Amino acid sequence: MIRNIFSAAVVAFSLVSCIAYAFAAEDKVFKVDKEFYPYYPSLMKWDKTSAPFTPPETCGECHEQQYKEWKGSVHQLAFQDPVYQGELNKAVKAVGHEIARQCEGCHSPVGVVTGEVKKPGISGLSSIALNGVSCDVCHSISGVTHTQTPAKVPENGSFILKPGVDGKDGPVLIKRGPLQPSQECGGGFHSCEQSTLHKQADLCASCHQVYHYDTHFPLEATYNEWKQGPYAQKDIHCQDCHMVDSATFRRSADDFKKPARGEYRHYFNGANYLLYYLASAAAQKAGDKQLADTLTEKYKMAVDRLQAAADMEIAPVYRNGSLAELKIRVKNVRAGHNLPTSLTNVRQMWLEVTARDDKGEVLFTSGTVKSDGALPEDARVFNSDGMGNDFHFAIDPWVVTAFSRHETIPPRGYKDVFYGLAPKKGQKVSIEAKLRYRQADQAVAEALLSAVPKDIDLKAIYGLERVPTLPIVDMVVRKAELTVAGK
Template identity: 75%
Template sequence: MNGRAVRSGRAVKTIFSTTVSLFVGFLLLAAGTAGLSSPAYGGPSYFSVDREFYPYYPSLIKWDRSGAGFTAPEVCSGCHPKQYEEWTGSVHALAFQDPVYQGELNLAFKAVGHDISRQCEGCHSPAGVVTGEIKGPGVEGLSPMALAGVSCDICHSISGVTHGQTPTGEPENGSFILSPGKDTPQGPKLVKRGPYAPSDGCGMGFHECLESPLHLKADLCASCHQVYHYEKHFPIEATYSEWKKGPYAQKGIYCQDCHMVEIETFIRSADAFKKPERKEYRHYFNGANYLLYYLAEAAAIKAGDKELATNLKTKFDMAVKRLQMAADLELYPVYRAGSLAEIKVRVRNIRAGHNLPTSLTNIREMW
């Protein structure tokens, strides 16, 4: 196991635990003053749901369970140190520990209970949900695999999607299938999937390698970047739909082509509709959430982990630059009676393949 990775995990967890406590306290106070109730699950059925097909509903994850368990990212780092370093401190790595997410999760848990809040947990810690380890908000006492959020093993264990079988017939709420391995006459065998044909010796006997065309498509990301209300199934977050209806989808530029590359490559992909070369892809999963990087960097500094702090500062700078490159600002002075009376401001989306801002727009701001 990678020693630095373990220390880094504790560093992030230490300050995040403190931040979550403060943030959750604020949210609970807000919830109390707003008079939130706790409605029982099982109200009017607007969409039919096969609960046997979706056993973790309202999370739509499916787990192809076998004797092969999940693999912690520190184990993956032994053969993939570069990819591990890129993933470390990413929004995927911090998906479950994110204090803003934990605060929102706590609010949901108080309002509707764990049976409903599991919808959120399914995408923020898939392994923690299917194994039954996560039973509500908070990070204390959880295994490294659950805390790792969207780790290497999660993405590379996805064997398919059930987008056409969801209540709405659209990607939503984690509609993917996890298949970390299979049972064989010789015992459990780990199976990992990637976008390209396996090279000779791939997996080095530790796991089997399979080519997965799904990993080259936006459908892979759609499962968790399309969030619908757990009961009425109206869209709460529609990043995938925004992309699908826009010019980038028509030109074959997918999520991976902008969020898994360096800034310069992102600009080229967006401006020229040119897909990156294979050698240009990275495991940054970088977007515009610079606040999360800022908080995580503060945690690393507090814990004395300079290497991790530097890693997170780099990702913070990337997020700020990416956001700056996604929009253009135009100012129009308006004069009346020979004097400046007002300034009109226009913000244009020039490079984001979806709306700007996107995701949970009720908590997103741009200035």
Template identity: 70%
Template sequence: MRSTCHLLTILALLILASQAFGAQAPTVFDFDREFYPYYPSLIKWNKSTAAFTPPETCRDCHPKQYKEWSGSVHNLAFHDPIYQGELNKAVKAVGHEISRQCEGCHSPAGMVTGEIKGPGISGLSPVASSGVSCDICHSISGVTHWQTPAHEPENGSMILTPGVDGKEGPTLIKRGPFKPADNCGGGFHDCAESTLHLRADLCASCHQVFHYDRHFPLEATYREWKSGAYAQNQILCQDCHMVDIQTFKKVADSFYKPLRSEYQHSFNGANYLLYYLAAAAANKAGNISEAAALKKKYEMAVERLKLAADLDIAPLYREGKLAEIKVTVKNLRAGHDLPTSLTNIRQMWLEISARDEKGNIVLQSGSIKADGALPENTRLFNSDGMGSNFHFAVDPWVVTSFSRHDTIPPKGSRIVYYGLPYNLATKNIALEVKLRYRQADQKVAESLLSAVPKDINLKEIYGLDTIPPLPVVDMVIKHATLPTEL
């Protein structure tokens, strides 16, 4: 009898313990919603009566920095028609709440103040419409990367503190990477030295974009950098994206640390399409000088892409006959993967053609079709997204994992083999191999640009009657003539 009671007692205790454990067990992506009041944006705002400062005000004392920032991807982040089309589609598909995640990085001040209430660019203050302006980066007082659902940087996990309230009213505080000089701020704002501005964590908040609910990393640029050789050699995002082309090349080739005088506020990267569209808008508006400046930024972005990678071509022979072409694609100078950001949207691919001595094609792959699509046999370096039903998906509010993820890590490479017909009736083949890049598939771009809000008239703003073919950048072109027999 005692043994039976003892056994029942143990069973009861085990059941109670399991129930208690089950009730207290945290979810995988556990976080405090009160801590993140703008969820799914993970921005925190130390709210005071200190207002955000329009970039035009900063220009008065910082004309050089303002000129560099003006027309940058940070400046254009909110007005980007591709972004606005995507945002409009997301709100219609999922609801208004999701827009805060996007707005938190494309216009942080506009989101936290509640000025931005959804897709569209009309009726907004200069602070809200200026995207990632001077005051955003220089008001960041901290980050909350560990407290996020994924316990790493995601979806704007930064703290904005543009100023504090005092007995005599608000005091603006602007933070930077160096010790402030005497009379810094000229009486308009106080200055504070910030070690955060000397770390890549500053950029990480917005350059890791996770699914708004499932917290899958749709964009993992910071993680790619942190896992690679650049982070190990103390080369930061700022060291490549806040310098000119020649300095960037030196940094990437030898892990050179730029001098303070070499940094700029241009924030140049691979998004040449945004510069391309903005230059078209400036031309349409008759602003020739602005269009010229944007064209230079466009050319700089294209040049970065051309410096980022390289190709090696090698023939493979079997029994003395040319059987395959081995192409090695190398990430030479990108401190993150190639491509990065929305890798299920970006397209980097190989186009190859081989001709016999009479000019006849014996091998072809990766040539863009008449409708702008790529053939099925194209060798792409990017990702394929899928939703929670494990079916192919493109839209970021649907994609919760990748079915294929084939990007090239920093200083890494990928090898592709192309088979050739047996017993080629030619002594040599002439080979052309291109590594090509565009921001998106043509149909995806058409879908997004067709979905822009009503206050973005593509014809009036950009002079677009129809969606043109997306510009393609040839990152590398190599030629070789190979004997078909040894």
């Protein structure tokens, strides 16, 4: 009797376990509806009609100022960027083009949905595919699917493209923007619709949140950083800082004051000065002085934004009446997202500090770039370390599924760094501290630029005989003189 009851219980338990396992196997954390997202792992959708996409040159015929501002922007260069193309080429070789389409969906959205972009490289493409995030990409967006993505947040291009509709007499182009359109809007070429989405960070979030193609880990979480910080609470959106000149950006960031209607521009300027640096060299090589000058101005604007984003304080720490430590507080004073943001496991923002005694002798130095372009292992770096499924260090975005270290500075936040000191009594200590930034480690940049597709000839296009030393921007430089004897 007891044996029968026990046997029945075992059978019942086994059945429950099997059923639970079956449900667990089906109930994945990140479910993917590939019918809803036909370009997966890009999460774009195309509300397809007979309405075609419009090349940027056509837009420029009526919107000359906006076109000139966009020309040479990181949006225009998003697909041509040789660093991106090197990364894309490596990704295709490592995991296949199907997965790499995730990147292409944001770097050339129209090229993906029309099927033009089939592989890394820039040859044989139409203007609208080659020119990345062109006018008609942003102004054809009719909505987003942020809450329907596998992670239930904005990720990997979760927007809807709808350049127009089918009319009785053929396709009708529809362009969307933040303003109430006038009756003359579009000049008979297209109709106009007001879109509140175009005033909001949600529009930008679609591509400025990059998640791993399978595990949906946030490799880039710029929108999340903004949404969880004070700028979202104060109604300052991406457009209010990145679609304005430098002075207006500072006012938006300092006073939480939205720009006036006439202050918005199509610069889309951020911290990617390396792209402007390379593109300017290409324009000079091609003999296009006007474009080269434009790119040089955009380069200066990017550097200015970096230098405006942070601040730094130097303070002594005394113990038992003697100087024991140096404290450096690095502050994010104007970026509406973390510093740094984007691919934080690739970006490098670090402290270079030198302490000297009153005779000028070096007591210690930290963070000085080595002769091969690498940072020393003890440099205090504000970025992230990626790791793969095996919990070992990884840097390639198709491998990174988590961060083992995440040291970025939130909006209006700070990080304190301490350095031990052991000066002799009676001395004064002079400190020079620099907060420095570059797009990537020198070796990483060399690996990516060395991996560009064959149709991107770095010498012919950019005049590069070899990968150049990456430019470094000093975001903040501070000096202080401390006494050894304290209170």
